[in-house]
Amino acid sequence: MADRLLEVDGLQVRFFTRRGVVHAVRDVSFGIERDETVGLVGESGSGKSVTSQAIMGLVEFPGSITAGDVRWKGQSLVHGPTAAADIKRIRGNEVSMVFQDPMTSLNPVFTIGSQLTEVTRRHLGYSKMQARERALELLDLVDMSNPRQRFKQFPGELSGGMRQRVLIAMALSCEPELLIADEPTTALDVTIQAQILELLAELQEDLGLSVLLITHDLGVVAGTCDRVCVMYGGRLAEVGPIDDVFETPTHPYSRGLLNSTPRIDEVTSRLVSIDGAPPDLVAPPIGCPFAARCEACSDRCISEMPELATIEKGRDVACWHPFTAS
Amino acid sequence: MDHLTIHFPVGRSRLLGRQQQVVHAVEDVSFSINRGETLGLAGESGSGKTTTGRAILRRIDPKRGTIRFRGRDITQSSGQALRHLRRHMQLVFQDPYASLNPRMNVLDLVAEPLIVHGIYNSTDDAREYVLELLEQCGLSADTADRFPHAFSGGQRQRIGIARAIGLRPEFIVADEPVSALDVSIRAQVVNLLQDLQDELGITYLFIAHDLSVVRHISNRVAIMYAGQIVEIADRDTIYERPLHPYTEALLSSIPVPNPQLQRDRRRIVLSGEIPDTLEPPSGCRFASRCPLVEERCHVEMPSLSPRSETHDAACWVR
Numbered sequence A: 001m002a003d004r005l006l007e008v009d010g011l012q013v014r015f016f017t018r019r020g021v022v023h024a025v026r027d028v029s030f031g032i033e034r035d036e037t038v039g040l041v042g043e044s045g046s047g048k049s050v051t052s053q054a055i056m057g058l059v060e061f062p063g064s065i066t067a068g069d070v071r072w073k074g075q076s077l078v079h080g081p082t083a084a085a086d087i088k089r090i091r092g093n094e095v096s097m098v099f100q101d102p103m104t105s106l107n108p109v110f111t112i113g114s115q116l117t118e119v120t121r122r123h124l125g126y127s128k129m130q131a132r133e134r135a136l137e138l139l140d141l142v143d144m145s146n147p148r149q150r151f152k153q154f155p156g157e158l159s160g161g162m163r164q165r166v167l168i169a170m171a172l173s174c175e176p177e178l179l180i181a182d183e184p185t186t187a188l189d190v191t192i193q194a195q196i197l198e199l200l201a202e203l204q205e206d207l208g209l210s211v212l213l214i215t216h217d218l219g220v221v222a223g224t225c226d227r228v229c230v231m232y233g234g235r236l237a238e239v240g241p242i243d244d245v246f247e248t249p250t251h252p253y254s255r256g257l258l259n260s261t262p263r264i265d266e267v268t269s270r271l272v273s274i275d276g277a278p279p280d281l282v283a284p285p286i287g288c289p290f291a292a293r294c295e296a297c298s299d300r301c302i303s304e305m306p307e308l309a310t311i312e313k314g315r316d317v318a319c320w321h322p323f324t325a326s
Numbered sequence B: 001m002d003h004l005t006i007h008f009p010v011g012r013s014r015l016l017g018r019q020q021q022v023v024h025a026v027e028d029v030s031f032s033i034n035r036g037e038t039l040g041l042a043g044e045s046g047s048g049k050t051t052t053g054r055a056i057l058r059r060i061d062p063k064r065g066t067i068r069f070r071g072r073d074i075t076q077s078s079g080q081a082l083r084h085l086r087r088h089m090q091l092v093f094q095d096p097y098a099s100l101n102p103r104m105n106v107l108d109l110v111a112e113p114l115i116v117h118g119i120y121n122s123t124d125d126a127r128e129y130v131l132e133l134l135e136q137c138g139l140s141a142d143t144a145d146r147f148p149h150a151f152s153g154g155q156r157q158r159i160g161i162a163r164a165i166g167l168r169p170e171f172i173v174a175d176e177p178v179s180a181l182d183v184s185i186r187a188q189v190v191n192l193l194q195d196l197q198d199e200l201g202i203t204y205l206f207i208a209h210d211l212s213v214v215r216h217i218s219n220r221v222a223i224m225y226a227g228q229i230v231e232i233a234d235r236d237t238i239y240e241r242p243l244h245p246y247t248e249a250l251l252s253s254i255p256v257p258n259p260q261l262q263r264d265r266r267r268i269v270l271s272g273e274i275p276d277t278l279e280p281p282s283g284c285r286f287a288s289r290c291p292l293v294e295e296r297c298h299v300e301m302p303s304l305s306p307r308s309e310t311h312d313a314a315c316w317v318r
């Protein structure tokens, strides 16, 4: 595939904590093509943020990538003598990120303007004037009202939605090819969420961006993505085009997740719930991570790990007993 | 047979902020809840949902207005009468992490209100009943001696619910009880709340910003915007035939987990943000963002007026 931008291959990330080794990400593989929006969904603690940190080379101490690879346009960002230098060069330029917590990602003591200009001055060597021009252009690009006034304001003077726009503007400073957005709308109200999602869709179209969108909201994925990766317990459960996965989810977890989501457009008398809770990643089960909660679980599921396998073109599932159309 | 009515025309529940400014958190809100039903109270952050819920439970005093419980005015109740009331009206919190004292084990936590209200003399006396409550909330007996930190979010919320139902309250204000939980766990807790309602006939005020959950659990739904109720109706009317332009926009901005539908849906993306409750506009509070706004909207505040027997809305245009 010529236009594959990013390839995550057998990624494994572990945190070496006092409580034990946290197996945060296990054997995760997926790719992102040019112009594509890929959703990464899963519940809290399933490994979404850690996966994105690994892609950006930002896994925090006491964690590290313990196996697998991340390749940008075919070139490894993990292994080899130039990997460390390469990822530094790519990060913030070709790949940039909007982090989960909009409060902590902006420095409260600097103005919006100085934080925006800092990026282009450092990464692209812009002069003060050039950087200012670019910052105003970016604020306009993300539909901020009164860019000149915003330029002089501090993060605390902006609402959550506006701060998120600033972070997106900042991430777009150096015209990246891939934008990783970690729960960009989770902290926002739904009417503001709708504004931000629309903005992301417009930017994607106008700038030809590829996007990796991390979220736990299946509705957000349905509205914005081309493909979706469902994560559970640090592993990928299912990968496929959104229409297929939402219409005929094959993994029991994806299926359960869709069934247990109450919907605005439907009334059901009782929600189908998935009993139990996600596994402890310090001592993850040797078999399928979903086995303890799965209705289709067999002896094999408990003793043997199902690997992600292709069931039809473009659709992968990690399950010994996947649901099939027939 | 007595109709549980909470009448709530709170004119200006003003909370004093710093610098003697006034937060018009909730203004002129009226509604009633019938015995055994669930009223969903939805709206965005800061719209005044929690404040309304707390005022009903008499945890904050309204500046104006009355609250009636079972037909009796409780707005001024205090002392013994207020304590007695609290037995019948309980609160379930949003945050299952902050709302449970980490130094008490589950048995103590669930027994505490029972002892405060003199139902039991000691934790030991209460033990058997507490185990029954835990079981009712889907927790096994061995949880009783463990501490909150040993539980997941969903389990902690179950503990909070067990604590709330011990006194057999008639009315529970559930303030975002599932917002902090993951989808797969959320369904478990929603089902539990519904089962308890079926078994015990509890009446709920269910506060949430997630309109999908509200649709699922409520009989009637009230939509708040900037401290006011803009629309209230039976559930299907709100979701299928909303009148207020805010309700309409709010519903259309909620993404549906169905890609085909999501592509074809007409979405109303509102510009701007919620007005400042320190200086609320004199006309309709939604006017600055409303796609249907007319001149009159900026001048005069629309009040909630009946559109059918079960449907009230506050809008000049619709």
Ligand SMILES: Nc1ncnc2c1ncn2[C@@H]1O[C@H](COP(=O)(O)OP(=O)(O)OP(=O)(O)O)[C@@H](O)[C@H]1O
Pocket: A015, A017, A022, A024, A042, A043, A044, A045, A046, A047, A048, A049, A050, A051, A060, A061, A062, A063, A100, A216, A281
């Ligand atoms: N710095 C760290 N030290 C130790 N463990 C960590 C660290 N960061 C993450 N983890 C663990 O890695 C696992 C995956 O976490 P991650 O943040 O990727 O989850 P997530 O899917 O992003 O969840 P959320 O939806 O809550 O953001 C969790 O079990 C978490 O506790």
Ligand SMILES: Nc1ncnc2c1ncn2[C@@H]1O[C@H](COP(=O)(O)OP(=O)(O)OP(=O)(O)O)[C@@H](O)[C@H]1O
Pocket: B015, B016, B017, B023, B024, B025, B043, B044, B045, B046, B047, B048, B049, B050, B051, B052, B209, B277
């Ligand atoms: N103790 C207080 N002092 C001053 N202002 C307050 C206080 N409590 C609430 N407010 C203000 O009152 C308004 C309504 O707040 P409230 O907490 O009722 O909103 P909410 O609808 O529950 O929001 P959320 O969805 O964020 O919980 C907000 O503008 C809030 O800032």
Ligand code: SF4
Pocket: A251, A252, A253, A288, A289, A290, A291, A292, A294, A295, A296, A297, A298, A301, A302, A306, A318, A319, A320, A321, A322
């Ligand atoms: S592998 Fe077995 S336990 Fe795991 S999801 Fe499939 S059927 Fe369920």
Ligand SMILES: [Mg+2]
Pocket: A048, A049, A050, A100, A182
């Ligand atoms: Mg995360």
Ligand SMILES: [Mg+2]
Pocket: B049, B050, B051, B175
């Ligand atoms: Mg609240």
